[in-house]
Amino acid sequence: MITNLKYFLSIMIILIAWGCNNSQASKKGVIVNIKTTKGLIQVKLATKEAPLTTKNFIQLAKKGFYNGLTFHRVVPNFVIQGGDPSGDGSGGSKDTIKLEILCEGGKMILGDIAPEDCKPVLRHKIGAISMARTQDPNSASSQFFITLNNHYFLDGKYAAFGYVIKGMDVVKQIKQTDKMISVSIQK
Secondary structure, eight states: OHHHHHHHHHHHHHHHHHHHHHHHHHHSEEEEEEEETTEEEEEEEETTTSHHHHHHHHHHHHHTTTTTOBEEEEETTTEEEEOOTTSSSSOOOSOOBOOEEEBTTSOEEESSOOOTTOOBSSOOOTTEEEEOOOSSTTOBSSOEEEESSOOGGGBTTBOEEEEEEEOHHHHHHOOTTOBEEEEEEOO
16 A cells, blocks of 8 residues: 555656646747748747847837838848848847857856857857847847858857747748738747
8 A cells, every 4th residue: 555655656746747847848938920921930039048138029029019020131041130120220129138148057148249168058050040239249129130051150249049940941031121020929
């Protein structure tokens, strides 16, 4: 009888622990749907690794900021870029955010380009979504880009904050002036 009780309790502990781990895993990323004139792009945001950057992006998306904006910059084999209300790369939202880079080992670099000994957790591999900015590392506001290939030279200099999980074929079809019909947070 005691052996059966121990077995039952052991199984219950394992199931509870497994359930907690699964609920935590679902909180590690937020899915964003970018509906474009070419189709749907789904992006998983790295909320744990880039909390300030993802918070900014989510707030703008929830306000409808990106709805109707164009991809104003398309560089073949490099990036597609959007998020500028002026449509020419010169605009943004009213607020700016600090450059945010999480290094392997857990060190967070805020407000400056990462030092050479930092190996960023979020890399600029194909399908990375990252914040565009001026030469000032703390000038990002609303403009973002999605990489069309691996561009690791951007690592530590620009804040990657997620990855395309569906619709990379759509990303590759985007042309300059194609529109974001809507950008929404998946519930």
